[in-house]
Amino acid sequence: MTDQAPTLDTIRAAYARIKPHIHRTPVLSSRILNEKLGGELFFKCENFQKVAAFKARGASNAVYSLTDDMVKRGVVTHSSGNHGAALAWAAAKRGVKAHIVMPNNAPKAKKFAVDAYGGVILFCEPTLPAREEGVNRLMRELGLELVHPYNDYRVIAGQGTAALELLEEVPDLDIVMTPLGGGGLLSGTAIATKGINANIRVIGAEPAAADDGYRGFKQGKLIENASSPTICDGLRSMMGDKSFPIVRDKVDDIVLASEENVVRAMRMTWELMKIVVEPSACPPLAAILEGNLDVKGKRVGIVLTGGNVDLDKLPWQQ
Amino acid sequence: MTDQAPTLDTIRAAYARIKPHIHRTPVLSSRILNEKLGGELFFKCENFQKVAAFKARGASNAVYSLTDDMVKRGVVTHSSGNHGAALAWAAAKRGVKAHIVMPNNAPKAKKFAVDAYGGVILFCEPTLPAREEGVNRLMRELGLELVHPYNDYRVIAGQGTAALELLEEVPDLDIVMTPLGGGGLLSGTAIATKGINANIRVIGAEPAAADDGYRGFKQGKLIENASSPTICDGLRSMMGDKSFPIVRDKVDDIVLASEENVVRAMRMTWELMKIVVEPSACPPLAAILEGNLDVKGKRVGIVLTGGNVDLDKLPWQQ
Numbered sequence: 001m002t003d004q005a006p007t008l009d010t011i012r013a014a015y016a017r018i019k020p021h022i023h024r025t026p027v028l029s030s031r032i033l034n035e036k037l038g039g040e041l042f043f044k045c046e047n048f049q050k051v052a053a054f055k056a057r058g059a060s061n062a063v064y065s066l067t068d069d070m071v072k073r074g075v076v077t078h079s080s081g082n083h084g085a086a087l088a089w090a091a092a093k094r095g096v097k098a099h100i101v102m103p104n105n106a107p108k109a110k111k112f113a114v115d116a117y118g119g120v121i122l123f124c125e126p127t128l129p130a131r132e133e134g135v136n137r138l139m140r141e142l143g144l145e146l147v148h149p150y151n152d153y154r155v156i157a158g159q160g161t162a163a164l165e166l167l168e169e170v171p172d173l174d175i176v177m178t179p180l181g182g183g184g185l186l187s188g189t190a191i192a193t194k195g196i197n198a199n200i201r202v203i204g205a206e207p208a209a210a211d212d213g214y215r216g217f218k219q220g221k222l223i224e225n226a227s228s229p230t231i232c233d234g235l236r237s238m239m240g241d242k243s244f245p246i247v248r249d250k251v252d253d254i255v256l257a258s259e260e261n262v263v264r265a266m267r268m269t270w271e272l273m274k275i276v277v278e279p280s281a282c283p284p285l286a287a288i289l290e291g292n293l294d295v296k297g298k299r300v301g302i303v304l305t306g307g308n309v310d311l312d313k314l315p316w317q318q
Numbered sequence: 319m320t321d322q323a324p325t326l327d328t329i330r331a332a333y334a335r336i337k338p339h340i341h342r343t344p345v346l347s348s349r350i351l352n353e354k355l356g357g358e359l360f361f362k363c364e365n366f367q368k369v370a371a372f373k374a375r376g377a378s379n380a381v382y383s384l385t386d387d388m389v390k391r392g393v394v395t396h397s398s399g400n401h402g403a404a405l406a407w408a409a410a411k412r413g414v415k416a417h418i419v420m421p422n423n424a425p426k427a428k429k430f431a432v433d434a435y436g437g438v439i440l441f442c443e444p445t446l447p448a449r450e451e452g453v454n455r456l457m458r459e460l461g462l463e464l465v466h467p468y469n470d471y472r473v474i475a476g477q478g479t480a481a482l483e484l485l486e487e488v489p490d491l492d493i494v495m496t497p498l499g500g501g502g503l504l505s506g507t508a509i510a511t512k513g514i515n516a517n518i519r520v521i522g523a524e525p526a527a528a529d530d531g532y533r534g535f536k537q538g539k540l541i542e543n544a545s546s547p548t549i550c551d552g553l554r555s556m557m558g559d560k561s562f563p564i565v566r567d568k569v570d571d572i573v574l575a576s577e578e579n580v581v582r583a584m585r586m587t588w589e590l591m592k593i594v595v596e597p598s599a600c601p602p603l604a605a606i607l608e609g610n611l612d613v614k615g616k617r618v619g620i621v622l623t624g625g626n627v628d629l630d631k632l633p634w635q636q
Contacts, residue, residue: 026344048346274370274593275593276588276592276593311585311588311632312634
């Protein structure tokens with residue numbers, strides 16, 4: 001059923017479906033970071049996932065849920081990058097043609113990835129209306145099946161599988177955190193986590209420069225961003241009518257992080273853990289560094305969402 | 319016995335000694351890289367090791383081999399960085415004072431690391447005679463025990479433990495490769511690997527800009543570098559009278575890599591595997607990219623030696 005919000009069982013079914021295709025990513029910790037913060041942080045390293053992003057989970061769940069008829073026609077999405085690459089990758093694996101509508105200012109590495117996986121890119125202006133227009137035209141003209149980056153229950157269920165793995169590896173967590181953009185990962189994580197253990201707090205972290213999710217959560221209604229000038233290019237979108245109600249009902253809190261602390265968190269992750277993560281992966285640690293969430297004495301699971309960065313343009317060098 | 323070259327048994331004993339203190343590091347592969355090269359590369363990620371370098375193995379084996387009397391007096395070494403940090407770390411763990419003689423042009427991150435682990439730094443001119451003079455003075459004045467970065471059988475045995483773990487995880491390798499600087503890692507790796515399976519080829523990779531090891535190996539005698547202008551700051555040293563004979567007798571070949579390919583290999587490792595490795599870790603992949611070793615159809619284990627880089631000065635941005 002793709003018209004009903006996922007449950008823990010839906011997410012477990014999604015996991016069984018995608019498990020042969022994705023990586024079980026490692027969970028890493030940094031002793032130095034833990035000593036500095038006085039808590040224990042467990043990083044679920046989705047930067048090591050296929051296409052270097054958790055998006056491989058939701059995209060493959062959607063693609064492997066397609067009917068034979070949909071498989072023949074193909075899929076389409078708009079994406080700031082990682083979902084586009086993930087859909088192209090998953091579609092190629094199942095022999096489905098993927099069309100990706102992408103803003104013309106997307107990072108080079110992300111365009112390259114979609115291309116490498118054989119996705120067909122259609123560039124558009126970097127606005128939500130332009131993206132939607134592009135997608136609608138392709139759906140109309142080619143009969144393509146939309147796999148929305150986050151406002152899609154198949155995608156939400158797939159993203160929730162990262163929390164299944166995390167909680168299997170580190171069951172006794174006090175808090176689970178993810179970044180918040182369109183809410184696909186956060187809503188899937190909340191369903192999985194609360195389903196397994198309702199006492200675990202689920203917290204989203206958002207760049208303060210794109211705080212539509214935070215404001216919407218606090219006011220209990222879907223809110224649009226006038227603009228979202230954050231370096232977290234994966235988190236510029238707003239929640240949708242499928243992801244928002246789940247976040248509203250299941251998530252315990254949303255915390256914010258400044259751009260400066262996102263960059264600081266990113267650099268610390270590279271230096272202390274020796275892994276490459278993208279800015280969009282860093283709001284959770286950034287919000288902790290900023291003092292917006294006290295983790296003293298707590299065991300905190302954090303989904304590091306991806307590792308696609310342009311190594312020629314690192315944010316601490318600008 | 320510290321005056322006899324290690325055997326496989328010595329390395330196994332070293333492993334039992336240091337196992338409680340070090341990380342068992344993961345072995346990673348890249349499908350994209352393997353498809354490009356036509357072989358299977360298995361990277362032993364010592365960038366995730368304590369102090370972010372395999373040097374933690376040799377240093378901790380030396381420190382945990384000290385007599386009580388040596389423990390009281392303390393240890394000293396000269397190091398381009400990672401061994402210094404590793405000795406400071408291992409010494410702090412056992413409650414031993416570590417004095418580190420370090421060239422005044424060592425990367426910032428490496429100085430910081432020695433400092434953070436409580437090592438006492440003595441800066442000297444970036445020449446071998448200056449380093450040796452500094453060490454000799456401290457040995458004379460304070461009765462310190464020298465733990466040489468590579469020309470020390472305790473250190474060589476410790477470095478060999480990375481190969482034990484690698485071969486336990488991926489037993490059916492055709493080739494094992496490490497970078498070559500002073501020869502500590504390469505000699506320890508050769509003893510461990512050949513001891514376990516004499517059919518596995520052991521190959522060192524060296525920057526062409528510091529090819530003393532290559533030339534010495536080909537000529538069968540220890541050779542000095544007039545200068546070693548390589549970005550691989552961990553590989554500028556020359557082999558010693560303990561490491562060289564082992565390399566000469568047990569290693570199958572030494573291959574070279576240009577500076578350009580070292581940078582290319584480093585960037586590919588970051589982009590494809592999403593891990594942070596330092597230039598000195600990259601000559602093996604660089605030599606393969608350069609066409610100096612054919613890996614088609616081969617299973618190749620490569621020790622990625624460390625991940626300490628200055629993120630403000632990345633080599634592809636200079």
